[in-house]
Amino acid sequence: MAQIFHRSANSLANITIAAVILGIGGLLWASYRIDQGSFITEVGIARQQPVPFSHKHHVTDDGIDCRYCHTSVEVSPFAGLPPTETCMSCHSQIWTNAEMLEPVRASYRTGQSIEWTRVYDLPDFVYFNHSIHINKGVGCSTCHGRVDLMPLTYKANTLYMQWCVECHRNPAKYVRPREEVFNMTYQAPGNQMELGRRLVAEYKVQSLTDCVTCHR
């Protein structure tokens, strides 16, 4: 009786086994990498805005405090986006003819708000409050990165639950003195854990990891 399979079937069988194992492993690895990468998370990718607003220019060059524009960050869940009047408090005097700022002036003339694109957009099933974080010693730059160095604003962190929970499980790793919260150039000291533990006790920071803390 003739052979059913050619000699090459032996190699083919081995290659198939290897290909299946490597293929499944590779697929899992690739999907994990894609999930973590900026294609999905948009970390490090500047969003298109109606006006190319530069935090770098306003914070570093001009020395404007975060709270000049984000006025409600210390007292409300929402940090606050400035009304056009805030922009015009300077731009009615300087760069009044700049082409780039025409949408701002148009907004001022018509009373229509500028439609900024949210960079940090939490899912709607997550409850988040800025004021509690600010008041318990979580710095702006801890979550938002060095905004003072961003010509165009991008996400510095994934906002994955993984990332939230990492701090919620052990806040001492990230807490800083309250007076340093708005300091964009703050560097964690060498004894962060020691300082963190002290601040956690002093500010009565709780490690809240119940589902209902954020998913209310």
Added chain:
Amino acid sequence: MDTEQPTTTAVSIDPGPAKVLGPGHDYGTVTDKIGGVVFMPFTKTPRQMFIGFACGFVLVNIFLVAVTWLFIRGVGVWGIRIPIAWGFAIVNFVWWIGIGHAGTLISAILLLLKQDWRTSINRFSEAMTLFAVACAGMFPILHLGRPWLAYWLVPYPNTMWLWPQPRSPLIWDVFAVSTYATVSLLFWFTGLIPDLATMRDKARGPVGRKIYGVLAMGWRGSARHWSRYQKAYLLLAGLSTPLVVSVHSVVSFDFAIAILPGWHTTIFPPYFVAGAIYSGFAMVLSLAIPVRRWYHLEDLITMRHIECMAKVMLGTGLIVAYGYGMEAFIAWYSGNQYERFMYMNRAWLGHYWWTFALLITCNILIPQALWSRRVRMNVGAVFVISLVVNVGMWLERFVIVVTSLERDFLSSSWNRYYPTVWDWATYFGTIGVFLSLMFLFIRGLPAISIFEMREVVHQLTHPEEPSPAHGD
């Protein structure tokens, strides 16, 4: 290799309760007879097979409709309501998982115990195990509410930094059932390899030769192949053995770990395992008896097989009866008002008292007929009793799940459970899935182990040699 349809010299007569093989068989006739079921021309397939498969296939379609509707509308289409959150899905899950256990017991434990009557029914019951586990595994996933997130049950590095709760028996289930499915599949497939090679050599068309050839993975039947094969098979049998006990113990923990009266019972693990084997043997009999008749396999699946299975059913049924007795006794002996109320509600006061009465009738009273040798020798009677036990074991799970949940500690939360048409459609749908797979298996693969039957022939013709059991 001749291409003629092999002629069978042995006649299909049952050799009686003493023998595991009919008279006149040699290596060739056994091979031809079992292979003949698969290589039978399409037009000569027994009509009952077509009818059976058609019924199964209709039920598969009902299943698909029921599941589609479930995915569109959510679990609200079922009769579940708080506090009866489990309902049919878990009843059917436990029932199907239990049915699978007979296959593992026959394949692994009876192999290690060198029971000669396991040989012609092991392949068949292993396939049954596999298909039953597939049906069982669907229910908890359908019951999730958002079944497309079922992979959350698996611990894997995820962006939420969450892991499944290791203290929950529901997670133990995931591991128990997936291990069970994997080991059962490996065991079944490993057992098939030498037979697949036989099928490859016997197949008439090039397509059949190729398909069986790929599946046989280059088996040539050399001494080295056999030596390794027997080691592997014995190892797998050893791996499967603890699973007979562990899987259903873990399933019983779903109930026993909870503090609900009627569930929170230490006797659950052994009593569930006995019940699983009980229902599994009932299912093997319910399937083997008709198939044996349709394909005239009375000389391979003899009265000895049927009688042995009937005896196992009787024995495990008595363990289950002891379990019921203990539940009643502990309800009284504990002096706990909730336990006592639960039992009274289950057996007498509740609106589902009749399911309990039916359960006792099906699982305890009727199977007692198997004490009589005349009944065990009557194929029709054994078939009917096996169906009754299948119903009874389903009712057992229904009584445990539903009557306990309907009446929990707070009378303000009491409620009544009524299954909807979608509950029934899903349940009967999985029976269709099971039957269809079973019929396809019988049609496409040797449903009885050819090489092990040849070993039986060898033992019968060479009684002076020590038994060449696996791994010796």
